[in-house]
Amino acid sequence: MSTPTGAPAPDPRDFLRLDGLLSDEEQLLRDTVRRFVADRILPEVGTWFDEGRFPSRELAPELGRLGLLGMHLEGYGCAGSSATAYGLACLELEAGDSGARSFVSVQGSLAMFPIWRFGSEEQKAEWLPRMAAGEVIGCFGLTEPDSGSDPGAMRTRAVRDGGDWVLNGTKMWITNGSVADVAVVWARTDDGVHGFIVPTGTRGFEAHDIHKKVSLRASVTSELVLTDVRVPESLRLPEVRSLRGPLSCLNEARFGILFGAAGAARACYEAALDYAGERVQFGVPISSFQLTQRKLVEMMVRVQKATLVALHLGRLKDQGLLAPAQVSFGKMDNVREALWVAREARSVLGANGITLEYPVIRHMNNLESVVTYEGTNEVHTLVLGQALTGIDAFAPG
């Protein structure tokens, strides 16, 4: 079909022909992750979500073979891809499930990135190749029971004792916590905030899973309890001694999330589009109703805009021009739009929309975690507010 101008009619699944913004190589990479998600994630993720588990040990080596773990890092067995390519991989993974994307974000951007960026040569050589291969699983311990949006209030302490450090404290909401072989733990010291590479088998390290979650169920979330955990100085990340360390990791991970959210939104929109075309009420497909059409149109527009924002920020990052506040723009807006799309899509599916037979409510619930972690919607609004006005409105008074 073509239009009066001779241009081909838009594809409902790629309305603005955004595929054309990707190089052949990026398309091949995107298609590869999409195929992996279709083969390995989608057939089972409803069950994982239902049972509240994620087969980390089984999937980690597969993700490693593809090159997804730490894929945008250079050297040490990492694929060394562009930032945009990393984003596209996150988009496809999260179109499967936010849990799968979270696994990859935590491994690559939160556990491997600090070692790659702030670690010594020996630390990089020891940990990164095995983490890139998915043989060693990592986690990132920043949040605590009493310190979430305000990480500066952390209580976990590391005290120097001869050639060792002794860590005490509790970390909360830690993705991959109980399945990890190694935790990057942030702790205050007499000399600023430091990061430590803590093998989870170290005496005094315990991880307890958080149960009764209704969101991100196909992902492991744990509490870490550190009681007199002793690690040598050689496991301290030497190149950073402030909150800049963990915050720069979060900035990397948020970049993946702003792509991922566009993927979750796309999955919900496509599920609604398919369903609306098939479901018949009052003798016609429900896509015949103007009210349904408006929902589909609003969803499509938001999915396309979120994808455009993501691609644009990806190109900026590849040119070295992406500022943290611009990442906040993408994280804040793409995740809230994805939530909007998920809720709208859920309504199109009627009662079927509340079951795990369809992907929509899974994404909808997952996105409640995604809008909370890596900086809540409010926190990113404040980052943007400060960037616009120069005024820090985080701590009134």
Added chain:
Amino acid sequence: MNVVVCVKQIPDPADPGALDPTTKTLKRDGKLILDESDSYGVEMALQLVTAAGGGEVTLVSMAPNGEVSGLRTALAMGAAKAILVSDDALAGSDALGTAKVLAKAIERVEGADLILTATESSDGYTGTVPEQVAGLLDLPSVTFAKHIEVDGSTVKVQRQTEAGYDDVECPLPAVVSVTAGVVEPRYPSFKGIMAAKSKPVDTLTVADLGLDASQVGWAGAGQEIVSIEEAPAREAGEVIEDDGTAFEKIVAYLDNLKVL
């Protein structure tokens, strides 16, 4: 051990294809992808080279408009290089015309020990090109391989049959067609994808191969497409109400189709 794999690049089966009413052929204006049928041959070739402990996989393809997307996929899986034959004169080539081109291209690969193809392509589906290539190259041909092992200068093939498989042996070099689904094609790794863009693709014309344009394309084709018809609309199925004897009717129906 050097293996050549013939890979066809075809319109994405996920996009509904359209026939061009004037040429009466499939429109091939969109991007072409690696025929899934050929991904098994590529995987098999990569495994054979690894098992041999050396050598490389070379791809050979004939496709319109200098198309390389499907080749890049196979290069990203691990093939070392590719020969692409693309020429306007090839439009309308029938299976034999295609085989002539592929055979000439294969002759340019030095030291090829084994040539793999799929048993049939997913779009054209004649299933005749592999044997024609073997005939033109004067090489032995083994079809429907489900397992291939190379032992010195001999290839041992488990050849799928309706009842099971035959063990077949023949001297190398040989042309072997690989049945779809017999190995699990690897996902291209990201390192592979990034490396693929710098792997050599030698793009050749009909003249480069030393063929005359009259031997290929519409000019050389021994076939003519006389007319194209819409496929008949699907008839409504038969509904069997289960009154306790439905199974008998279903068995009789299947028996009638001779599928039991």
